[in-house]
Amino acid sequence: MKKMTTKKLNIQEFLDQDQKKDLLRLLTAGSVDDGKSTLIGRLMADSKMLYEDQLEALHRDSKRIGHAGEEIDYALLLDGLKAEREQGITIDVAYRYFSTAKRKFIIADTPGHEQYTRNMITGGSTANLAIILIDARYGVITQTKRHTYLANLLGIKHVVVAINKMDLADYKQERFEEIKADYKAFVTQLDIPDVNFIPLSALKGDNVVDKGENMDWYHGPCLLEFLENVHVSSDRNFDDLRFPVQYVLRPDIKFRGFSTSVASGIIKKGDEVMVLPSMKKSKVEKIVTYEGELDYAFPPQSVTVTLEDEIDISRGDMLVHPDNLPRVERQFEAMLVWMDETDMNLSTQFYIKHANNNTKARIDEIKYKVDVNTLEKSNIEKFKLNEIGRVVITTTKPLYFDPYKKNHQTGSFILIDPVTHNTVAVGMIIDKLGSSSLPSRITDVDKAKIALGEALIKPEEYVQKYNQKGETIWITGLHGSGKNELAFSLEKKLFDNGAAVVLIDGSSVRSGLSRELDFSPADRAENLRRVAHICKMLNDQGIITIASYISRNESLRNQVAEIIGKDRFHLFYMDADLEYCKNNKPELYEMLEQGKTSGLPGVDLEYEAPNNAKLVFKPEQNEENLDAILDYLAINKVFPNH
Known part of the structure; x- marks a missing residue:
C-alpha cells in the first residue's frame, strides 16, 4: 500500500514539475533541401520523444518513400502532406511539440520557397528563436539572407545558424569558419542581438543531440543543449503595462x-x-x-x-499605468507583409484588428518595397502576394499601440478585406507619424487641376470602389401614378444590395433648395434644372441618383438629360391612367375640382407621355417593376458593375 502511495506521489511530482517547465517556441528556415525537416526529426528521435509505433512507421516509410538512401529519413516525421512527401519538400507550416527534462518546445518547420513567405511569417509570428539552416556545400545564399531578414522583421532576438551537412564538407573547420564570416558580414546590417553558430550533420546526428566524434575542433554546445539553456524569458516586456x-x-x-x-x-x-x-x-x-x-x-x-x-x-x-501611456494615434508607419492572392488596392477601406480592437483603416502611402533577397528598396504602386514594404496607415478611430520592437503584442496588427473577409496583410508598427510628415499626394499636376476645379479622383476609381457607375434613374408620370412609391422602394432595394444611392425627393427640394419657387411653368423648369445639377454632382462622385418628377414634356426632359449627361440619364415612365391617379391621390384632384389649385398635368395642364423611355411600368405591379429595374441596371452594368 505504501508503494502505491509513493508511486502516486512520484507521478504527481513529475506532472507538477512538467507543468512548471519553460516553453520555447522556435522556427526553422532554410533553402530547399537544407535539411530542416530532417533536423527536427533527428532532434525528436535522438531525444527519445518518439513512440515505438512511430519509430516502426518511420523505418518502414524510409525504405518505401524516403530520400536518404540507406539512412533513416527523419524528414518524414514532419512532411505530413502527400505533396510534401512526394517532392521531398516542405509546403505548409508543420508544428511539432516535444519536451526534455529541462524545457518544452514547439517547433514550426516553415517552407523554404519564396512563394511561401507568408507561411514563414505565420509560423514565426510567436517564435522566440529561429534556426537558420545553411548547407555547408553552398554557404550563405539568397534564401539565407531572406530568412534572416524575415526573422529580423518578426523581432526574433535569438538566431541559431545551423551549418548543416558538414559530413558532405568532410567536417572541415575551415569551411565552417568561412560560412560563419560570410553570414556575420550580412547580419550586421540587421538588428538581431543574439546570433550563434553550430556545425552539424542532421542526417548523421553530429552536434544535434550528442556531440559525436567528427568535429572535435568545435567546443560549443550541441543544438539541443543550446535550446535547453538559451534565456528568453527576459525578452518579454515587463516594464509597460498593457x-x-x-x-x-x-x-x-x-x-x-x-x-x-x-x-x-x-x-x-x-x-x-x-x-x-x-x-x-x-x-x-x-x-x-x-x-x-x-x-x-x-x-x-x-x-x-x-x-x-x-x-x-x-x-x-x-x-x-497613468505614468506610462502607449501611443494613442490614428496615423502610423508600419512594415507590411501582403498575404493575399489578390493585389493590393489602395482605394480599399480595410478592417484592422489590433490587440482586441477593431476599426477601419486605409493605406495612405507606400514608402517603399523591400526586396527580401537583396534588401534593396524600390518604389511601387501596390503590393502583390508575399511582398513586404513600409507603408503609412490611417485608422478611423485611434489605436493604443507601441512600436513593434518594444512590444510585439501592441505593435502588431492584421488587415482584413471588407468583402472577402480574408486576412490580406500582417503589419508591424514602426512608430507614430508626426503631423509634419503626414503623406501628401498633391503633386504639381494635381495643384493645376485643383486650380481649374477638376477632380483628383478618376471616374473609373469611383466605379472600382463602389462597384457601380454614377448614373441617374429619372421616373416620370402623373400625380398619383405611383412613381414615388417606386422610387422609394427602389432606393431601399439598392441600398440593401450594397449600392451607394441617393433619392432626390421633390418635397425636400421644394422645402429647401427651391423654397422660393412657385408652380408656374418657368419656376417648374427652374426646379428641374436645380435637381438635374444635384444629380450630376452626385453622379460625378460615383453615386447613383433616383429622381421622381412629373417633368411634363419632352423638352423639359431633354434639358435635364443634357445637364446630367445623356449617357448616364435613364428615363423610366410610370404609365397610369387618370382614373387610377385620382383614386390613388384623391385629395389633390378634389382640390382641383374645388378650384383650390390649378396647373395639374394631365388635367388642366398638358402632359406629354415619353416615347423614348427605357422602361414602362404599370403601378399595380410594383414588385415586378423593381425586379425589372434591377435587371436593367445589371445588364447595363450600372449596378453591379461586373
Whole structure:
C-alpha cells in the first residue's frame, strides 16, 4: 500500500514539475533541401520523444518513400502532406511539440520557397528563436539572407545558424569558419542581438543531440543543449503595462471583471490604472484566475481584473499605468507583409484588428518595397502576394499601440478585406507619424487641376470602389401614378444590395433648395434644372441618383438629360391612367375640382407621355417593376458593375 502511495506521489511530482517547465517556441528556415525537416526529426528521435509505433512507421516509410538512401529519413516525421512527401519538400507550416527534462518546445518547420513567405511569417509570428539552416556545400545564399531578414522583421532576438551537412564538407573547420564570416558580414546590417553558430550533420546526428566524434575542433554546445539553456524569458516586456480588455465578465450582479491575457508589464493589487480611451482612473481591487486570486500578474497570464470604482469599460479598451501611456494615434508607419492572392488596392477601406480592437483603416502611402533577397528598396504602386514594404496607415478611430520592437503584442496588427473577409496583410508598427510628415499626394499636376476645379479622383476609381457607375434613374408620370412609391422602394432595394444611392425627393427640394419657387411653368423648369445639377454632382462622385418628377414634356426632359449627361440619364415612365391617379391621390384632384389649385398635368395642364423611355411600368405591379429595374441596371452594368 505504501508503494502505491509513493508511486502516486512520484507521478504527481513529475506532472507538477512538467507543468512548471519553460516553453520555447522556435522556427526553422532554410533553402530547399537544407535539411530542416530532417533536423527536427533527428532532434525528436535522438531525444527519445518518439513512440515505438512511430519509430516502426518511420523505418518502414524510409525504405518505401524516403530520400536518404540507406539512412533513416527523419524528414518524414514532419512532411505530413502527400505533396510534401512526394517532392521531398516542405509546403505548409508543420508544428511539432516535444519536451526534455529541462524545457518544452514547439517547433514550426516553415517552407523554404519564396512563394511561401507568408507561411514563414505565420509560423514565426510567436517564435522566440529561429534556426537558420545553411548547407555547408553552398554557404550563405539568397534564401539565407531572406530568412534572416524575415526573422529580423518578426523581432526574433535569438538566431541559431545551423551549418548543416558538414559530413558532405568532410567536417572541415575551415569551411565552417568561412560560412560563419560570410553570414556575420550580412547580419550586421540587421538588428538581431543574439546570433550563434553550430556545425552539424542532421542526417548523421553530429552536434544535434550528442556531440559525436567528427568535429572535435568545435567546443560549443550541441543544438539541443543550446535550446535547453538559451534565456528568453527576459525578452518579454515587463516594464509597460498593457492590458487590452477582451471580455467584460458578469457572472452575477455582484461581480464585474475585465478579462484578457496580460500583453506586457506587471499588474498588481492596489495599482493605480488608467482606462483608455476614457482616461478614467481607478485602483486594482482583485486579480482573479480559475485557481484563485493573485497578488500580481504578468505576460502571458490570462486573468480577470476588478477595479475599486465603477467605470464604463468595454472590449477594446486598455488598462495602463497613468505614468506610462502607449501611443494613442490614428496615423502610423508600419512594415507590411501582403498575404493575399489578390493585389493590393489602395482605394480599399480595410478592417484592422489590433490587440482586441477593431476599426477601419486605409493605406495612405507606400514608402517603399523591400526586396527580401537583396534588401534593396524600390518604389511601387501596390503590393502583390508575399511582398513586404513600409507603408503609412490611417485608422478611423485611434489605436493604443507601441512600436513593434518594444512590444510585439501592441505593435502588431492584421488587415482584413471588407468583402472577402480574408486576412490580406500582417503589419508591424514602426512608430507614430508626426503631423509634419503626414503623406501628401498633391503633386504639381494635381495643384493645376485643383486650380481649374477638376477632380483628383478618376471616374473609373469611383466605379472600382463602389462597384457601380454614377448614373441617374429619372421616373416620370402623373400625380398619383405611383412613381414615388417606386422610387422609394427602389432606393431601399439598392441600398440593401450594397449600392451607394441617393433619392432626390421633390418635397425636400421644394422645402429647401427651391423654397422660393412657385408652380408656374418657368419656376417648374427652374426646379428641374436645380435637381438635374444635384444629380450630376452626385453622379460625378460615383453615386447613383433616383429622381421622381412629373417633368411634363419632352423638352423639359431633354434639358435635364443634357445637364446630367445623356449617357448616364435613364428615363423610366410610370404609365397610369387618370382614373387610377385620382383614386390613388384623391385629395389633390378634389382640390382641383374645388378650384383650390390649378396647373395639374394631365388635367388642366398638358402632359406629354415619353416615347423614348427605357422602361414602362404599370403601378399595380410594383414588385415586378423593381425586379425589372434591377435587371436593367445589371445588364447595363450600372449596378453591379461586373
